[in-house]
Amino acid sequence: MLVAVAEVATVEDEFEIDGLAIDESYVEYDLNEWDDYAVEEAVQVKEAGEDVEVVAVTIGPERADETIRMALAKGADRAIRIWDDAIAGQALLDVAAKTRLLSAVVEAEAPDLVLTGVQAGDDAFGATGVSLAEAVGFEWAAVVHDMELADDGSLAHVRRELEGGVEELTDVELPAVFSIQTGINEPRYASLRGIRQAQSKEIAATSLSDLGLTDDDVDAALELVEMYEPESESDTKFFDGAPDEQAAALATVLREKGVGAE
Amino acid sequence: MTDDVLAVAEYRRGALRDVSFELLSAGRALADGTGGQLHVAVVGGDVDAFADELNREGVDAVHTVDYGEEFNHDVYVQAVAALHAELDPAVLVMPNSVDGLDYAPAVAGRLDLPLVTDCVGLEAGDGLVATREMYGSKVETTVEAPLPAAVTIRSAEWPPTEGAGDASVEAFDASIDEAAIRSTVTGFEEAGGGDVDITEAEVLVSIGRGIGEEDNLDLVFDLAEALGATVSSSRPIVDSGWLPKNRQVGQSGKTVTPDVYLAIGISGAVQHVAGMKGADLVIAVNTDPNAPIFDVADYGVVGDLFDVIPELIEQFS
Numbered sequence: 001m002l003v004a005v006a007e008v009a010t011v012e013d014e015f016e017i018d019g020l021a022i023d024e025s026y027v028e029y030d031l032n033e034w035d036d037y038a039v040e041e042a043v044q045v046k047e048a049g050e051d052v053e054v055v056a057v058t059i060g061p062e063r064a065d066e067t068i069r070m071a072l073a074k075g076a077d078r079a080i081r082i083w084d085d086a087i088a089g090q091a092l093l094d095v096a097a098k099t100r101l102l103s104a105v106v107e108a109e110a111p112d113l114v115l116t117g118v119q120a121g122d123d124a125f126g127a128t129g130v131s132l133a134e135a136v137g138f139e140w141a142a143v144v145h146d147m148e149l150a151d152d153g154s155l156a157h158v159r160r161e162l163e164g165g166v167e168e169l170t171d172v173e174l175p176a177v178f179s180i181q182t183g184i185n186e187p188r189y190a191s192l193r194g195i196r197q198a199q200s201k202e203i204a205a206t207s208l209s210d211l212g213l214t215d216d217d218v219d220a221a222l223e224l225v226e227m228y229e230p231e232s233e234s235d236t237k238f239f240d241g242a243p244d245e246q247a248a249a250l251a252t253v254l255r256e257k258g259v260g261a262e
Numbered sequence: 263m264t265d266d267v268l269a270v271a272e273y274r275r276g277a278l279r280d281v282s283f284e285l286l287s288a289g290r291a292l293a294d295g296t297g298g299q300l301h302v303a304v305v306g307g308d309v310d311a312f313a314d315e316l317n318r319e320g321v322d323a324v325h326t327v328d329y330g331e332e333f334n335h336d337v338y339v340q341a342v343a344a345l346h347a348e349l350d351p352a353v354l355v356m357p358n359s360v361d362g363l364d365y366a367p368a369v370a371g372r373l374d375l376p377l378v379t380d381c382v383g384l385e386a387g388d389g390l391v392a393t394r395e396m397y398g399s400k401v402e403t404t405v406e407a408p409l410p411a412a413v414t415i416r417s418a419e420w421p422p423t424e425g426a427g428d429a430s431v432e433a434f435d436a437s438i439d440e441a442a443i444r445s446t447v448t449g450f451e452e453a454g455g456g457d458v459d460i461t462e463a464e465v466l467v468s469i470g471r472g473i474g475e476e477d478n479l480d481l482v483f484d485l486a487e488a489l490g491a492t493v494s495s496s497r498p499i500v501d502s503g504w505l506p507k508n509r510q511v512g513q514s515g516k517t518v519t520p521d522v523y524l525a526i527g528i529s530g531a532v533q534h535v536a537g538m539k540g541a542d543l544v545i546a547v548n549t550d551p552n553a554p555i556f557d558v559a560d561y562g563v564v565g566d567l568f569d570v571i572p573e574l575i576e577q578f579s
Contacts, residue, residue: 011397013550022397092405095367095377118363123396125379126358127367134339134368139444142335142364162274162360163513165453173444179363183501221376226404227396236546236562246563247573250545253561257522257543259465260489260578 005035034117043075072198073190104211129179265298283422290320295386319425358414463492472527512537530555
């Protein structure tokens with residue numbers, strides 16, 4: 001199994017924009033929340049089966065080793081980290097470029113199943129998994145909230161989480177790519193033993209040429225040209241003061257709406 | 263490439279979804295920008311009835327692909343790709359829905375089109391200019407792509423097109439290859455059940471990630487009791503298993519329209535706001551003054567819920 005994970009940037013409440021990115025001093029990096037569920041799902045399949053290898057793959061700079069080591073600590077067997085100067089030079093690595101990178105990994109690793117998160121918490125394109133499936137000729141399902149593999153390995157029964165609290169039950173032929181929705185499982189915390197073991201697991205630093213690709217393959221058709229803070233649409237009336245004063249003001253508003261009346 | 267625009271409608275279980283009519287508005291505006299015609303595709307379901315409904319103001323042609331009863335991405339990819347090859351439009355517009363994200367990336371890949379998802383603003387001329395958010399609505403970005411291009415649009419960002427149209431309606435033979443259909447929808451299920459119906463509540467006390475730990479939920483239930491309110495939540499609380507799915511407000515949960523919606527420790531992600539913006543009065547308590555929940559709140563308190571909520575309970579005791 002291959003699990004594609006991303007290191008995502010989370011931004012502090014107050015921040016500044018520097019050109020086409022958030023100023024680095026307001027940014028922290030973490031394993032993408034959706035991918036955490038994808039890793040857990042893969043590790044659960046590994047634990048339930050025999051002879052299952054879980055390989056984590058990410059696109060990211062050396063800093064991302066820390067993130068992918070979390071996946072290793074949680075039970076992935078080895079990892080691949082793709083990076084290259086040509087990738088670093090892109091302000092926005094678009095879906096097609098990510099797809100070309102990950103396709104090369106799928107072709108080399110030949111997994112039966114690829115899991116990834118529904119979207120990345122930062123740029124939220126939500127498209128890489130399905131795009132990858134199309135590129136490598138795998139079947140797929142987006143926004144998977146439950147997953148069960150048939151005993152003969154030919155098929156997976158999945159539930160896709162649709163809008164409005166409705167789930168779609170679908171049978172998907174393997175090999176396939178599933179984009180995993182939060183809540184599908186309860187992601188484990190890495191154990192001390194897992195963290196220790198992860199230190200000795202392989203993270204293969206992989207360049208474009210290692211994948212048989214060239215700089216052109218990461219040349220995005222999309223161009224990020226501007227980043228700005230949206231003008232607030234808020235006409236919220238804020239209650240200032242100490243918590244008891246704020247609560248008293250809220251209580252007045254609530255009582256005017258008839259709340260709390262016996 | 264023509265100057266035309268192709269929009270792909272969405273339906274589920276016998277009815278067109280609202281986003282289908284929003285796609286018409288987005289599609290028409292794009293076609294005005296490129297100077298072309300607006301084509302609309304509907305793939306499967308009761309295509310004739312859907313075509314009638316989609317024949318609204320500004321639509322030049324509706325193309326029906328009569329194949330299957332429900333959404334299947336393998337059918338959609340084939341049908342949309344075939345129709346795209348026939349019409350050769352400048353922009354392909356699809357919904358950024360759960361089903362949209364299940365076929366749009368594959369269609370774009372197959373047709374080798376640049377894809378911009380979750381657009382909240384679009385302009386087309388010589389190229390495509392899209393507005394999209396990043397970092398949970400903290401920033402907006404402008405993204406440019408060459409034409410032809412493919413986009414998905416966020417729901418409820420464009421108004422639905424209402425007026426009657428005079429489009430031509432044409433059946434399109436997409437020559438669907440059944441051997442390439444490798445997934446089968448076997449049914450639908452309503453998630454959750456339970457004894458609480460948050461859609462009926464007049465006052466909702468809704469809790470989000472800011473509550474921190476499961477044990478702290480007691481505080482929220484105490485407040486709800488003091489106010490005579492019902493407890494609901496945003497997604498992370500349900501994902502963590504602290505409340506059942508039937509308490510979840512938002513795109514993948516319930517849509518609620520209470521008299522009062524008290525959002526506590528909820529940042530207000532777009533998926534959440536989609537489920538509660540119809541509330542009569544919205545009050546938000548959050549530590550982050552820039553939290554998107556304040557874009558929809560009538561009243562706000564910037565502060566720590568663990569300071570404010572006990573005081574509020576006191577007010578009603």
